[in-house]
Amino acid sequence: MPILRLALAQTNPRLGDFSRNVLQIVNTAVEAFGKGADLVAFGEMSLTGYPIEDLATRPDFLRETRTHLEDIATQIAASGAGSIPVIVGFPHGPLDDHHANSGSPSAIAYNSAAVLQDGRIIGIYNKHHLPNYSVFDEYRIFRAGSDALVLHVAGADVALAICEDIWREGGPVAAIAEVKPSLLLILNGSPFEREKDEVRLPLVQRRAEQVNAPAVYLNLVGGQDDLVFDGGSFVTNASGKVLARAHQFVEQTLLVDIDVKDSTTNGSQVGPGVVVVEAGAGNPQRSTRAKVTAEIAPQLDINEQIWxxxxLGMRDYVEKNGFRSVILGLSGGIDSAVCAALAVDAIGPDRVFGVSMPSNYSSDHSRSDADDLAERLGIDIRTEAIAPLVDPVETQLHLDGVAAENLQARIRGIILMGLSNAEGHLVLTTGNKTEIAVGYSTIYGDSVGGFAPIRDVPKTLVWELAKWRNEHARTKGLTPPIPENSITKPPSAELRPGQVDQDTLPEYDVLDAILDAYITERVGRDVIISRGFGAEMVDRVISLVDRAEWKRRQGAIGPKISEMAFGRDRRLPVTFTRN
Amino acid sequence: MPILRLALAQTNPRLGDFSRNVLQIVNTAVEAFGKGADLVAFGEMSLTGYPIEDLATRPDFLRETRTHLEDIATQIAASGAGSIPVIVGFPHGPLDDHHANSGSPSAIAYNSAAVLQDGRIIGIYNKHHLPNYSVFDEYRIFRAGSDALVLHVAGADVALAICEDIWREGGPVAAIAEVKPSLLLILNGSPFEREKDEVRLPLVQRRAEQVNAPAVYLNLVGGQDDLVFDGGSFVTNASGKVLARAHQFVEQTLLVDIDVKDSTTNGSQVGPGVVVVEAGAGNPQRSTRAKVTAEIAPQLDINEQIWxxxxLGMRDYVEKNGFRSVILGLSGGIDSAVCAALAVDAIGPDRVFGVSMPSNYSSDHSRSDADDLAERLGIDIRTEAIAPLVDPVETQLHLDGVAAENLQARIRGIILMGLSNAEGHLVLTTGNKTEIAVGYSTIYGDSVGGFAPIRDVPKTLVWELAKWRNEHARTKGLTPPIPENSITKPPSAELRPGQVDQDTLPEYDVLDAILDAYITERVGRDVIISRGFGAEMVDRVISLVDRAEWKRRQGAIGPKISEMAFGRDRRLPVTFTRN
Incomplete structure (x- = not known):
């Protein structure tokens, strides 16, 4: 039974920043070689970053990627570390412009893993199953591969898979099982979801049993646009026992020694549908190296994971887009308080700027709670009264009622965007998922901003996270960041005297339960009513959600008259930066 | 050789408005029966409207659709018209909640055509090929069908296909050809694109030759969100000669008599992969009816098609969303002038409201050209000076430079949104494709609004359309709607003294050529430079396009922590209205 030493690099690529990603991959591989690794692996699309969207359909981008991939192989070999295989995820496309603009389908690349050795690409595995649900649009931008790939290295057979390949029955895992591999190595670009952890581990355990070999689940880490890759890479033995686990939400290279079965291929081809790649005898230190004890990082509780x-999502959005600082309105309410606390945890108090924008309808506590928050967090806060700016507009346009309420929110938006333009801050939008779902916001008002930290957090969870974060501080003997009053007082938009959210909306626990059933479970009104919610309330919530769709698209609808319109065809990743 | 009389109903369904769509389908079918039709057909997804997005994944919506489909069959039969087959496009899903929230993939429905006869559904064809490029996301929301369907009616065999089925080689058309059908009937939901017409006809001609039978291309018509279905349904004989053509952009039922080959199936099953459905002897008037001469509508020139x-896109967005009127800023420039002219053509001058919002930097001609436009169009125009509203903000926040320029645009946005809230107008955003591509706009400023009429129209085409529209008026002896000065003067945002667009941007003909290469052709910088554009300019334009991506998404990015986040999973059609 050979022992394989794996270096599993859980990295946070920067989309489009090839020079940075190449440097990190080369340095990590060379360091791992020095530590006796027989094989170094990086996550799915680790060369480019995962959500490359329409860049996958651009021959120029694919050519550039290929150049950098070859450069990695060359650099590793030049550093003397070329004798072990290094596996890197990348989009694998045609290298000429011939396929550009070829019409339908526009997918010209594979989602692939390259095996680099001795300064060359010695093998390429193309992902078979292309997810096209939830945040995934891979079937839109990638072609599907067909062959399995087995790497013969250090007397063992390492079979490759990429993410979705193991989520489908009858995928390449079935073909792999027939080869009786020594190890199943799965590269992933798997975004965080509440409770996803409880799905991944049993799935990988099942695949390990299916191929009767240890399995490696190697994930990316880091925020990219609206996705947060959580890391948490792990290794199980053939029975599903966890042998090693990386931390969530941080970059880390996990070094692990695994006892594996001897190769059955011995580097020879075994038949159609499986490509065997010869990848040498492993690390020159194999005979002399001492065994390492792999880390098994503790698992975080669910609120800590979400927080x-x-x-991480905010930090990476700020850093990858090159912002020095963020700015947000502080109303004294729970949403802005949680956003500010998240921002301080993400980039530190010196880079977070609060603005209190009281109106004539603002309560005393809205100001005092905002000041209290800023003091607890140690952030800058300034006050900009909105009445002197609202009044001239209200008077000139003769606005009242809802129009006047919205005007207040829009003047606040103008203040934040003006300060952003003048001082260079990224504006944070503090709306939560519940209010976005039902459209309880002013378009171009409280919805302005470049980044929305709690856009996917329902209101009831906002409160829960606030309590968790305060408790977390208390257990460490630190000041709870969020004022107790912001957590306990009734939520209000304060756009007219005495207004509270529940004038207009159901109680939030009821509202969130209905939204969860309607949006997440996708069940209809009759099913929701059968669970004990009032018919009138259910109909009202459903109607609000349906009608708020245009607000969620921020009004950017216009007739399409060409093949390449914006909105879908031309969808670059937001944080993509050409270097 | 039997003669088949077809009634081809090119309808404009309202998404989600089942009662209206059902009524139209029933009335059209009954009327066609009275005119001696042997078969009545409606377009792809004609029962619901085409872009149902995530509704296709909701069992409750699919059940509701089924109920209405059965209701149509019942109503037609009750009217005495049940003996001929009526073909209706619809999403065909499971009728229980069992598949709801079943994880991946979430696609549970087929994109289908039902054959209705004698009060029942006698056959269902499921689309084979699911487009997943450009505006299409069908692979995301639908399952793929596998069998062909042939309808045996009035002694002829009518084979069905749906849209993309004929765009792929080796699709169901190959299986259909073996049956030697009398007719190929293709239901489409094919959105308008510049020059698409030149692709559709040769394709259908090729398919007609391939099956050696006449072919029917039946399309939807109407605007739905950002899609505009242009109609233009047509029929060719087996050699590809056009026998009938409907007008573009209007609802119409085309009645056409076609000589077709005798049935080879005679209603019997012919083997695996093809389902033959017996659909009776045709219309009772067959023996007595006089032959009809089908209309061949003239084709429009390309500028008229685009206009x-x-x-139509604007009219249907306004009407389907229930707006009484639209409002837009009139700057005297070409973009707002073209938008206003489009609006008047769409909904009439009484429902279009212009606002002139001069600043201290506005030229005299910006006011006079706006007034001239309003007079030519016969629309309401009011003036709201922005200086009294800008000054207090500029002073309080100490804004200057770009921040002060953006402030002017944002105050204009606030005025339009305030008037929208107060008076109920839909705000039109007047930005063109070129400026949206390079981010030459103020986010939450000139980009505010619910509908963007020229979002997909490059600047050079805006001018071309303006000239075309004026010439079109002249040929009819009418007043050209767009002031000559708005067409000829140099474009300017007028946010500082003497500013013109070309201070910041390349000449528009150059810019549009580079954008077309980069965005539509998807070629890279080297190829573009090789066409004779300066390297520095090409790099600058590419950089602008890449960096403007966040503006095109209007800043609505936030970390996703649940399976069902907004933005992708929860994407209802904007104009969907539950009844």
Whole structure:
């Protein structure tokens, strides 16, 4: 039974920043070689970053990717570490312009893993199953592969798979099982979701049993646009026992020694549908190296996972887009308080700027709670009264009622965007998922901003996270960041005297339960009513959700008259930066 | 050789408005029966409207659709017209909640055509090929069918196909050809694109030759969100000669008599992969009816097609969303002038409201040209000076430079949104494709609004359309709607003294050529430079396009922590209205 030493690099690529990603891959591989690794692996699309969207359909981008991939192989070999295989995820496309603009389908690349060795690409595995649901649009931008790939290295057979390949029955895992591999190595670009962890581990355990070999689940980490890759890479033995686990939400290279079955291929081809790639004898230190004990990082509780995901998502959006600082309105309410606390955890108090924008209808506590928050967080806060700016507009346009309420929110938006333009801050939008779902916001008012930290957090969870974060501080003997009053007072938009959210909306626990059934479960009104909610309330909530769709698209609808319109065809990743 | 009389109903369904769509289908079918039709057909997804997006994944919506489909069959039969087959496009899903929230993939429905006869559904064809490029996301929301369907009616065999089925080689058309059908009937939901017409006809001609039978291309018509279905349904004989053509951009039922080959199936099953459905002897008037001469509508020139597509897109967005009127800023420039002219053509001058919002930097001609436009169009125009509203903000926040320029645009946005809230107008955003591509706009400023009439129209085409529209008026002896000065003067945002667009941007003909290469052709910088554009300019344009992506998404990015986040999973059609 050979022992394989794996270096599993859980990295946070920057989309489009090839020079940075190449440097990190080369350095990590060379360091792992020095530590006796027989094989180094990086996550799905680790060379480019995962959500490359329409870049996958651009021959120029694919050519550039290929050049950098070859450069990695060359650099590793030049550093003397070329004798072990290094596996890197990348979009694998045609290298000429011939396929550009070829009409339908526009998918010209594979989602692939390259095996680099001795300065060359010695093998390429193309992902078979292309997810096209939830946040995934891979079937739109990629072609599907057909062959399995087995790497013969250090007397063992390492079979490759990429993410979705193991989520489908009858995928390449079935073909792999027939080869009786020594190890199943799965590269992933798997975004965080509440409770996803409880799905991944049993799935990988089942695949390990299916191929009767240890399995490696290697994930990316980091925020990219609206996705947060949570890391948490792990290794199980053939019975599903966890042998190693990386931390969530941080970059880490996991070094692990695994006892594996001897190769059955011995580097020879075994038949159609499986490509065997010869990848040498492993690390020159194999005979002399001492065994390493792999880390098994503790698992975080669910609220800590969510908090950390939101913090990482914000930090990476800010950093990858090159912002020095963020700015947000502080109303004294729970949403802005949680956003500010997240921002401080993400980038530190010196880079977070609060603005209190009281109106004539603002309560005293809205100001005092905002000040209290800023003091607890140690962030800058300034006050910009909105009445002197609202009044001239209200008077000139003769606005009242809802129009006047919205005007207040829009003047606040103008203040934040003006300060952003003048001082260079990224504006944070503090709306939560519940209010976005039902359209309880002013378009171009409280919805302005470049990043929405709690856009996917329902209101009831906002409160829960606030309590968790305060408790977390208390257990460490630190000041709870969020004022107790912001958590306990009734939520209000304060756009007219005495207004509270529940004038207009059901109680939030009821509202969130209905939204969860309607949006997440996708069940209809009759089913929801049968669970004990009032018919009138259910109909009202459903109607609000349906009618708020245009607000969620921020009004950017216009007739399409060409093949390449914006909105779908031309959809670059937001944080993509050409270097 | 039997003669088949077809009634081809090119309808404009309202998404989600089942009662209206059902009524139209029933009335059209009954009327066609009275005119001696042997078969009545409606377009792809004609029962619901085409872009149902995530509704296709909701069992409750699919059940509701089925109920209405059965109701149509019942009503037609009750009217005495049940003996001929009526073909209706619809999403065909499971009728229980069992598949709801079943994880991946969430596609549970087929994109289908039902054959209704004698009060029942006698056959269902499921589309084979699901487009997943450009505006299409069908692979995301639908399952793929596998069998062909042939309808045996009035001694002829009518084979069905749906849209993309004929765009792929080796699709069901190959299986259909083996049956030697009398007719190929293709239901489409094919959105307008510049020059698409030149692709559709040769394709259908090729398919007619391939099956050696006449072919019917039946399309939807109407605007729905950002799609405009242009109609233009047509029939060719087996050699590809056009026998009938409907008008573009209007609802119409085309009645056409076609000589067709005798049935080879005689209603019996012919083997695996093809389902033969017996659909009776045709219309009872067959023996006595006089032959009809089918209409062959003339084809429109390309500028008229584009203009009409933009007009229809706007009209249907306004009407389907229940707006009484639209409002837009009139700057005296070409973009707002074209938008106003489109609006008047779409909904008439009484429902279009212009606002002139001069600043201290506005030229005299910006006011006079706006007034001239309003007079030519016969629309209401009011003036709201922005200086009294800009100054207090500029002073309080100490804004200057770009921040002060953006402030002016944002105050204009606030005025339009305030008037919208107060008076109920839909705000039109007047940005063109070129400026949206390079981000030459103020987010939450000139980009505010619910509908963007020229979002997909490059600047050079805006001018061309303006000239075309004026010439079109002149040929009819009418007043050209767009002031000559708005067409000829140099474009300017007028946010600082003497500013013109070309201070910041390349000449528009150059810019549009580079954008077309980069965005539509998807070629890279080297190819573009090789066409004779300067390297520095090409790099700058590419950089602008890449960096403007966040503006095109209007800043609505936030970390996702649940399976069902907004933005992708929860994407209802904007104009969907539950009844």
């Amino acid at each position: 950390d995901a939101l913090v | 009409d597509a933009l007009v």
